[in-house]
Amino acid sequence: ETGVTQSPTHLIKTRGQQVTLRCSSQSGHNTVSWYQQALGQGPQFIFQYYREEENGRGNFPPRFSGLQFPNYSSELNVNALELDDSALYLCASSLDRSSRNNEQFFGPGTRLTVL
């Protein structure tokens, strides 16, 4: 069973640029959530996708957008990068969007640095 994978591992961008981060969910999981973890902080929920549709969104501006594909992999896109977007971006997959007690399985994250 393959776990959650994310690419790239590290990324350096310049303010104003756009970035795309990728996530492959664990086998059999149809729900993907994205989190932003700033240095020294806990992860903050960005949004969740279930069967290719957004299923919930945290307090992030519209320049944070996402996609989920038929194979349940997912992308996180961030436009007009700002310095404060520098963080570890975590992807998590789970079996079912409807159960609040479902375990979310996390990938290793993508470290984004905005200069």
Add this chain to the structure above:
Amino acid sequence: AQSVTQLGSHVSVSEGALVLLRCNYSSSVPPYLFWYVQYPNQGLQLLLKYTSAATLVKGINGFEAEFKKSETSFHLTKPSAHMSDAAEYFCAVSSNQAGTALIFGKGTTLSVSS
């Protein structure tokens, strides 16, 4: 709305000593609570979860947590710390609004000395 507060951003213990990491929650609905551990340069790994089946929850690596509704707490304990327990620990509550999002505390760094 739900929230989680972790008391103490840094806890230091000696190898073999009791580990106690504190977590208090706020929730307008019966909470589902989780403890995750994060080792350096890695993602989060689930230690244990509370889903209303039992108030004392046992997890991996010898950790356990007790749900106390009257105190709105879900503290994480381990009787005897190992050097390998040094990591960042996060308490989280499952949202009832934004899909099945997890709302995390700010984390507690556990240091273990020999």
